[in-house]
Amino acid sequence: MVSGARAADTRLEAELRRLAGSVSDPELPVLTLEDLGVVRAVHVRGAGRVEVELTPTYTGCPAIETMSADIEQVLHEHGVAEVSVVTVLAPAWSTDDITAEGRRKLTEFGIAPPRPHAADGPVSLTLSVRCPHCGSTETELLSRFSSTACKALRRCVSCREPFDHFKEL
Amino acid sequence: MDTAAALALGDDALVLSHRLGEWAGHAPVLEEEVALANIALDLLGQARVLLSLVGDEDELAYLREERAFRNLQLVEQPGGDFAHTIARQLYFSGYQYLLYERLAADGGPLSGLAAKAVKEVAYHRDHAEQWTTRLGDGTQESHRRMQRACDALWRYTGEMFRPVEGLGLDAEDWVLLDAAWTARVTEVLTGATLTVPEGPRADAWSAGGGREGLHTEPFGRMLAEMQHLHRSHPGASW
Numbered sequence: 061m062v063s064g065a066r067a068a069d070t071r072l073e074a075e076l077r078r079l080a081g082s083v084s085d086p087e088l089p090v091l092t093l094e095d096l097g098v099v100r101a102v103h104v105r106g107a108g109r110v111e112v113e114l115t116p117t118y119t120g121c122p123a124i125e126t127m128s129a130d131i132e133q134v135l136h137e138h139g140v141a142e143v144s145v146v147t148v149l150a151p152a153w154s155t156d157d158i159t160a161e162g163r164r165k166l167t168e169f170g171i172a173p174p175r176p177h178a179a180d181g182p183v184s185l186t187l188s189v190r191c192p193h194c195g196s197t198e199t200e201l202l203s204r205f206s207s208t209a210c211k212a213l214r215r216c217v218s219c220r221e222p223f224d225h226f227k228e229l
Numbered sequence: 230m231d232t233a234a235a236l237a238l239g240d241d242a243l244v245l246s247h248r249l250g251e252w253a254g255h256a257p258v259l260e261e262e263v264a265l266a267n268i269a270l271d272l273l274g275q276a277r278v279l280l281s282l283v284g285d286e287d288e289l290a291y292l293r294e295e296r297a298f299r300n301l302q303l304v305e306q307p308g309g310d311f312a313h314t315i316a317r318q319l320y321f322s323g324y325q326y327l328l329y330e331r332l333a334a335d336g337g338p339l340s341g342l343a344a345k346a347v348k349e350v351a352y353h354r355d356h357a358e359q360w361t362t363r364l365g366d367g368t369q370e371s372h373r374r375m376q377r378a379c380d381a382l383w384r385y386t387g388e389m390f391r392p393v394e395g396l397g398l399d400a401e402d403w404v405l406l407d408a409a410w411t412a413r414v415t416e417v418l419t420g421a422t423l424t425v426p427e428g429p430r431a432d433a434w435s436a437g438g439g440r441e442g443l444h445t446e447p448f449g450r451m452l453a454e455m456q457h458l459h460r461s462h463p464g465a466s467w
Contacts, residue, residue, distance in 0.1 A: 119345055120274020150341030204352055205264035209271060229348050
């Protein structure tokens with residue numbers, strides 16, 4: 061029976077993880093936390109008690125508090141009496157954790173998605189950032205820092221529009 | 230977690246975060262305003278993690294007296310002109326990058342934070358190095374000011390490599406960190422047509438003592454500003 065109960069817990073954890081992952085990012089509402097890759101694990105700790113492991117994009121990201129509150133709320137709404145969201149730092153989040161779906165949504169929203177890292181090492185400099193408005197690869201960096209910690213500010217040389225780039229981390 | 234180690238690294242991050250925040254509304258261009266605030270935010274995030282390891286973050290930040298802070302004297306130095314802020318960033322982010330890189334690799338109690346923070350600090354270091362190059366190899370005036378700033382802060386750089394207890398590094402490690410830091414800063418300054426300062430870094434005439442709670446005069450004024458709201462309105466929130 062123990063293994064049967066464990067299997068039921070595992071199914072429940074998968075369902076709860078889906079719910080936690082469905083929460084929108086408060087600063088980039090076009091993305092869910094699942095798209096962003098910040099929900100690390102969901103553990104059932106007993107009847108009606110659930111622990112969610114959340115990892116911040118940047119150590120100082122102020123959105124993490126809203127994310128935690130939103131996760132608690134959605135799980136409460138689905139009948140979980142006691143939710144604790146814990147912040148985990150290791151392994152460190154990377155922009156490679158953003159899903160393919162997340163990258164597609166970012167582009168649609170007008171934010172150039174991060175480039176994938178090489179297997180071992182930094183982003184190749186030869187891989188250009190594509191303008192999310194006109195698709196041109198002729199873009200230039202205006203500032204490594206932009207409206208939030210996770211973005212850089214760029215400008216398209218072809219269509220002249222400035223745009224945010226989700227910078228590689 | 231070793232309290233002295235967490236306070237040393239946490240206070241460095243907290244104090245420099247506050248100093249960078251002083252640029253809000255004063256930076257030379259809007260992009261720099263945003264950049265300095267972003268760097269300050271990264272540092273504040275690191276400070277919160279580190280201070281929370283050894284106590285209540287708010288009490289530690291807002292209710293300690295000057296002598297209880299363990300930050301380097303370098304990070305408490307006033308922003309000065311933009312060149313001083315960039316020189317401070319160049320010296321400190323280079324140190325922080327090497328230290329976090331080292332701590333990330335050793336699997337100790339700070340390795341999780343260090344592995345995360347080193348990726349953020351890579352951007353801070355890059356920002357400082359690019360500005361050092363632009364200002365040093367820029368106009369006569371920017372060159373003069375950048376050199377002046379690098380010279381003025383040089384005496385505070387030796388303190389960064391005095392061993393901090395509880396980090397799991399031995400004397401040899403600190404010597405290696407210092408050598409790697411010196412090599413990199415020398416390369417950046419030389420590339421920027423600047424002269425590597427020659428003043429004392431580590432002997433009797435150098436600055437230092439922040440890790441023992443001895444701070445320079447501007448730090449008291451900074452703390453007064455940083456702490457007065459919390460002390461005047463305990464427990465206030467909005």
